Amino acid sequence: MITEMISTLFNGSYVAMLGAALAALAGIGSAKGVGIAGEAASAVVAEDPKKFGQALILQALPGTQGIYGLLIAFLIMLKIGLLGGNGMLPVTTEQGLYIFAAALPIFIVGIISGIAQGKAAASAIMLIAKRPEEIAKGMVYTAMVETYAVLALLISFLMLNGIQVG
Amino acid sequence: MAIVRMQKLSAIGLVSGKETLMEQLMKLGVVQLNIQDSKLNNEDWADLVSLDENDAAVAKIEDRMGKAYQALEAIAKYETVKKSLFHTRRKMQRELFQKLAEENQTVESQIGRINEAFEGITELINEANKIEVAKLALLPWKDYNLPLNTKGTKYCDLIRGVIPAAASLPKLQEAMEEKTPCYDLQLVASDAEQQYISLLYLKKEKNEIEDVLRQFGFSPSQGLEFEGEPQQAISAYEQQTEKIKEQIQELEKKIQKEQDGKHNIEVYYDSLAIKKDRAxxxxxxxxxxxxxxxxxxxxxxxxxxxxxxxxxxxCWFEITDPDKGEETPVLMQNGVFSAPFEAVTKLYALPDSRGIDPTPYFSFFYALFFGMMLSDAAYGLIIAAATFIILKKYPLEGMMGQLMKMFFYCGISTMFWGILFGGYFGDIVTVVAKTFFDADVVVPAVWFNPLDEPMKMLTFSFILGGIHLFLGMGVSGYMSIRDGRPWDALFDVGLWYILLIGLVLWLGGKMAALVGPTGTNIGMWMTIVGAVGILITGGRDKKGLGKLTGGLGSLYGITGYLADVLSYSRLLALGLATGVIASVINTLGSLAGGGIGGAILLTIVFVIGHAYNLSINALGSFVHSSRLQYVEFFGKFYESGGEAFQPFYENTKYVEISREEN
Structure with a gap:
């Protein structure tokens, strides 16, 4: 009974799917980040509705972590044959764990950098409240945070790319 | 030279010719006049001259401009003509402009009519608001069936008011019973905050009743003085509101009738703006x-x-070159391709007048990186076509025009990379062929598909990054040489070139057999020469022990170069993001399979999904391409902080006055 449960838990496909799920959870960071930025944006737009467009651009910036997570999740699903219509490929426990490990960078960095970027975006929105002409600087400050999500995405992607399944 | 060379100008003339000269200088529009506060504070000057000013005239003109602006705003608000997407200036011949500008009287009376109507609307809206407030106060009483101005009878008082929702009505009744049986309490309505009651009692028992009421927090309702029952009052208010609405509509129509005269008001406004600037x-x-x-x-x-x-x-005048090292206003001038990218430089900060305009150096890379990060031929085509049409349709000026042109070039670059990497709305061709025709079609990448060979793409990104960085360092070296410090160029740029190229050769040869053993050896020696050179020269400006630590510190800067190069990995990552999200969208769209239903689903998902993907990734490409310039490239050499050249010219808002060629 217990061995059966354990073998199900460590079933390769299952572990790989867990990895895909984790990668998609990077969206938590984006959700939080975009939320933080959105609160700041509303406050600024309340004063000056003309700043809607500018504030929206800045609010969108922390949204990318979710996209990166989705990207990795999608690639994992492709890799194990969940998408594509040819049925699932056999995944060994070892391969499943590899895939799981590959999902970790974007999962963890995605969440944390998403929130941090949201805060940076919120202050950039405060910046355009006073000096709308300086939006580019606010964007660059915000994008500085994203670098680390990009690096995590890269590592997740390269790790995943190195794993052979099927 | 990309920063325009400036010359200093000073002139003395006769006051009698001042107005004509100012008018002609303004038409010419190439002279920036300086503020002369420092001269006024200088004793030698202050005794001789005074500031020429005419604030009263300026205030008068501003007042007229304000009225014209209000009228234009009013027209814009109620205009029936479709508004243009972008603000552009109309071109107009100078003769026509002057002729129109002279027709002050008609335009002023028109402005008067519009503003009168507009102010009338504002007043009516205020009135309507007041009525609305009164109506809201009455609403709880709508089921009350006595006229609101009934005060009572000879022996009785009738009062109306509210008690808090928390107060208990039965308890109030109980308390009343204790004092007297002669009263009538009605609950008219209640909401979350208050209970609306009406109370009839004997005049002689007024004091006792009031005591009880006070305990329960009763307060009499104000402003319910209306003849007739509440229901009647409410409908009367509604009628009034209707009437006001009609009046507002009439006034709106009045303003709309004047909308054809908008162009004349604009000319009037601009001619005033010119007058104001001249004053x-x-x-x-x-x-x-x-x-x-x-x-x-x-x-x-x-x-x-x-x-x-x-x-x-x-006039007596003198035009001289600026003193060595003197700061001048900054005006950038670039070729057809690079000029639009000045927008990116301006968004960062203008270059110092003694520095260098970075625009021509990064413009090509900007478009290149943007294209690599978006890397979808269809997206590139959309961007290029959209900006092209906008530019054809609207003569956009300033920053907006520059950005549009820049995105046009970026769109072309995106198309180029999209074709090289085989991205057309992601893999839409493959998906459609598979879903509807059950065929395996793959649009081949002209070069390679980064999704299949990510390492190749990563290396390529790093190589491009390296070239970009080397160019930045080269510009820095060029600046040193230009300023007469060739040794700085050698030590700060040359040695780094040797070290970095050597390092790449050495490590590449050792680890990946990139070059033969000779190459590896050369690389090793270059590395050593470069590193030792930097160690020795890095602290040359410092004294004593600082010479040693300065060298070490400089050499430690190599981590910075590593980080800079790694930063270019975003070219791969963002390119992947576009491609993979596009195929996610296509996969989602194909979930319903073939047939008409599938086609409908695919179309909907396709349009919404790709619109989203295009906008979010175009934004990302814009931001990250900018970042690569601002942080990695500018960091190597750029000196910012110049003041923009602000010529004295005809700064009009609505009309572009055609220049006479002479």
Whole structure:
């Protein structure tokens, strides 16, 4: 009974799917980040509705972590044959764990950098409240945070790319 | 030279010719007049000259401009004509402009009519709001069936008011019963905060009743003085509101009737703006009884024209080159391709006048990186086509025009990379062929598909990054040489070139057999020479122990170069993001399979999904391409902090006055 449960838990496909799920959870960071930025944006737009467009651009910036997570999740699903219509490929426990490990960078960095970027975006929105002409600087400050999500995405992607399944 | 060379100008003329000269200078529009506060604070000057100003005239003009602006805003608000997406200026011949500008009277009376109507609307809206408030106060009483101005009878008082929702009505009744049986309490309505009650009692028991009421927090309702029952009052208010709405509509129509005259008001506004600027510029002139003095800057290329103009106006003048190291206003001038990218430089900060305009150096890379990060031929085509159409349709000026042109080039670049990497709306061709025709079609990448060979793409990104960084360092070296410090160029740039190239050769040869053993050896020696050189020269400006630590510190800067190069990995990552999300969208769209239903689903998902993907990734590409310039590239050499060149010119808002060619 217990061995059966354990073998199900460590079933390769299952572990790989867990990895895909984790990668998609990077969206938590984006959700939080975009939320933080959105609160700041509303406050600024309340004063000056003309700043809607500018504030929206800045609010969108922390949204990318979710996209990166989705990207990795999608690639994992492709890799194990969940998408594509040819049925699932056999995944060994070892391969499943590899895939799981590959999902970790974007999962963890995605969440944390998403929130941090949201805060940076919120202050950039405060910046355009006073000096709308300086939006580019606010964007660059915000994008500085994203670098680390990009690096995590890269590592997740390269790790995943190195794993052979099927 | 990408920063326009400026020359210093100072001139003295006769006051009698001042107005004509100012008018002609404004038309020419190439001279920046300086503020002369420092001269006024200088004793030698202060005794001789005073500031020429005319604030009263400025205030009068501003007042008229304000009215014209209000009228234009009113028209814009109620206009029936479709509004243009972008603000552009109309082109107009100078003769026509002047002729129209002279028709003051008709335009002013028109402005008067519009503003009167607009103010009327504002008043009516206020009135309607007041009525709405009164109506809201009445609403709880709508089921009350006595006229609201009934005060009672000979022996009885009738009062209406509210008690808090928390107060208990039965308890109030109980308390009343204790005092007297002669009363009538009605609950008319209740909401979350209050209970609305009406109370009839005997006049002689007024004091006792009031005591009880006070305990329960009763407060009499104010402002319910209306003849007739509440229901009637409410409908009367509603009728009034209707009437006001009609009146507002009439006034709106009045404004709409004037909308054809909008162009005339715009001309009127612009001619006033020119007059105002001409009055304001006097703040920058110094005068004596008969003469005036001005100082300013003009681009060297325009100096001849300015000189001719001053000569014609019988001025004494001097046009000289700036002193060495003197700061001048900054005006950038670039070729057709690079000019739009000035927008990116301006968004960062203008270059120092003694520095260098980075625009021509990064413009190509900007478009290149943007294209690599978006890397979808279809997206590129959409961007290029959209910006092209906008530019054809609207003569956009300034920052907006520059950005549009820049995105046009970026769109072309995106198309180019999309074709190289085989991205057309992601893999839409493959998906459609598979879903609807059950065929395996793959649009081959002309070069390679980064999704299949990510390492190749990563290496390529790093190589491009390396070239970009080396170019930045090269510009820095060029600046050092230009400023007469060739040794700095050798030590700070040359040695790094040797070290970095050597390192790449050495490590590449050792680890990946990139070059033969000779190459590896050369690389090793270059590394050593470079590293030792930097160690020795890095602290040359410091004293004592600082010489040693300075060298170490400089050498430690190699981590910075590593980080800079790694930063270019975003070219791969963002390119992947576009491609993979596009195929996610296509996969989602194909979930319903073939047939008509599938086609409908695919179309919907396709349109929404790709619109989203395009906008979010175009934004990402814009931001990250900018970042690569601002942080990695500018960090190597850029000196910012210049003041923009602000010529005295006809700064109009609605009309572009065509220049006469002479």
């Amino acid at each position: 304001l510029i006097r703040h920058r002139l110094l005068v004596t009884n008969r003469t005036f003095y001005l100082e300013g800057w003009t681009p060297k290329v325009a100096a001849e024209k300015v000189a001719k103009l001053l000569e014609e106006n019988n």
